[in-house]
Amino acid sequence: MDIKKYGYSKFFKDQFERLKKRSFFPARVVSQSRNLYKVVCEKGFFDAKLSGSLRRDALFKSDLSAVGDWVVISIKRDKAYIHETLQRKSCITRKTSGKVFNEQVLSANVDIAFIVSSLDEDFNIKRIRRYISLAKTGKVKPVILLSKSDLKDDCSEFLQEVKDSAANIPVHAVSVKNKDASEVFKEYLKEGITSVFIGSSGVGKSTLINMLLGSDRQKTGEISEKAKKGKHITSSRELILIKDRGLVIDTPGIRELQVWNEDIDTGYEDIEILSCKCRFFDCCHDTEPDCEVKKAVEDGVLSKQRLENWRAHKLEIENLKKMKELSAKIFAKRKVKKNKSDPDNVS
Secondary structure: OOHHHHOOOHHHHHHHHHHOOOOOEEEEEEEEEOOEEEEEEOOEEEEEEEOHHHHHOOOOHHHOOOOOOEEEEEEEOOEEEEEEEOOOOOEEEEEOOOOOOOEEEEEEOOOEEEEEEEOOOOOOHHHHHHHHHHHHHOOOEEEEEEEOHHHOOOOHHHHHHHHHHOOOOOEEEOOOOOOHHHHHHHOOOOOOOEEEEEEOOOOOHHHHHHHHHOOOOOOOOOEOOOOOOEOOOOOOOEEEEOOOOOEEEEOOOOOOOEOOOOOOOOOOHHHHHHHOOOOOOOOOOOOOOOOHHHHHHHOOOOOHHHHHHHHHHHHHHHHHHHHHHHHHHHHHHHHHHHHHHOOOOOO
């Protein structure tokens, strides 16, 4: 098995060789279902499980291996065991939904994030902005796809609205019913490149991937006549090799989108640039004098809603930092307590 086709680059090869572990292999996680994994290595495909030490030492879920990760495995008969996750070059994560405070990895080691929003009732410019923020904070190039363009006689208004909100980010209106969609992907999909499709349920992510594969490998649902939206089908993440066109990750639809990364300015570069001209370096763009951001709002250069979104994002980040600090303290106490009760346990 030539694992270079699965994205095994010098970045990961150097890490693995520094470990100097004999009888171990570098492998990439191609799918995950709860605690069961499927990996690919030079020996082929194997079902795999995490080692006990890897599970024990994880502070957040994101510390565990995820689809797209390069890992270190041992092989016993027809089973593989994951002992270590190599450093990620990129990662799209979010805060898990609900009351549980944790980080969920949506995809690891990806180069391009195709943000899919269909031109039906799903279209939501604020949600698109949050996806852009997730991609950029994860060091992934975002590309916006406005799917189901055949539903609209004229997509120019939607395209312009997204372009105005997502400066310098590629935006394409696509439909699997037209040949234009296949042409769009030629610009991005190449051997060794990993991309991920992210978006809400029913926007057509799996349908687009089926078009790229030339087969109906990924399950899709019919459009509901009542809701005028596609039905949620994909239930797990999967890394798929496309001949001569790299790899793609299909993901389940995301219902709740909460940030995890603490970079306040990512996705708000326009405000960051204006902030450099404010009198105070720590300007909150509220009551401070000589604030270039407030002046931009008054002059109509920056929308008031854009500034309000930035403030809400800043508050969300501040709360996130507090919760992370609290979780780290709780984890440290648990680890000390466990080590005391188990003197043979090696950290």
